[in-house]
Amino acid sequence: MWNGQFYVFARNYRTIRYDLRGYGKSSPQSEDYQFTHVEDLVALMDSLHIDKAHIVGLSLGGYIGTDMLGWFPERMLSAVLASGNLRKSKGPSQPMTSDEAALRDKEISALKARGIDAMKKEWFEGLVASGGTLRDSIREPLWKMIYDWDAWQPLHKEVRVTAGMDAFEELKKKRPEVPVLILEGRSENNRFPEHPEILDYLPNAKMMVIDDCGHMLNMERPKEFNHVLNEFLVLQK
DSSP states (O other), X not given: OOHHHHHHHTTTSOOOOOOOTTSTTSOXXXXXXXXXXXXXXXXXXXXXXXXXXXXXXXXXXXXXXXHHHHHOGGGEEEXXXXXXXXXXXXXXXXXXXXXXXXXXXXXXXXXXXXXXXXHHHHHHHHHXXXXXXXXXXXXXXXXXXXXXXXXXXXXXXOOOOSOHHHHHHHHHHHOOOOOEEEXXXXXXTBOOXXXXXXXXXXXXXXXXXXXXXXXXXXXXXXXXXXXXXXXXXXXXX
């Protein structure tokens, strides 16, 4: 997913990409162990003796970047939140109720009846359809990632892996002065708010839009994405 950025930015920065818990080569999740992706990220930074870092995330990665702004802004040099920022979901302070668990069991049963391959195909086609004129260029690498994914998350009752509203409440109190760039891709089939609510609580945040691309803007328009990201990082030096 980040090939188009990793080999460019690793020339001038210590550049680290990692698989979230439950994805790729990282350890699996379980239904009964509470963790959050943002705490995993901080643990990774600790293990690598990184006090502060520029955090760049897309989609779920953008939610994790927002969680970090709420819970661990002191560990951030800057944040780039692409195709995802504030997720107004329940955090770990509100564990899954019995009613939610029962609903998830029904959803999981329905998904199994439908077939995980059908779900993957629909998700894949939706991501491609969100793109611009170069969307076909991402078909092969994007499908490989989705095809290789074991789909554990939609097939299980996942714990609160994002801090959601727990982190947002902290963010509203702290109003961290971390430099933040919110990035979106503009295309006919990719919708996003023109003024994300999170901007109201981040004094050093701005939003930029890259034209003619969709949700996977870093893969679809790597040259433009890298230019915007590099210009933003240079300003933080």
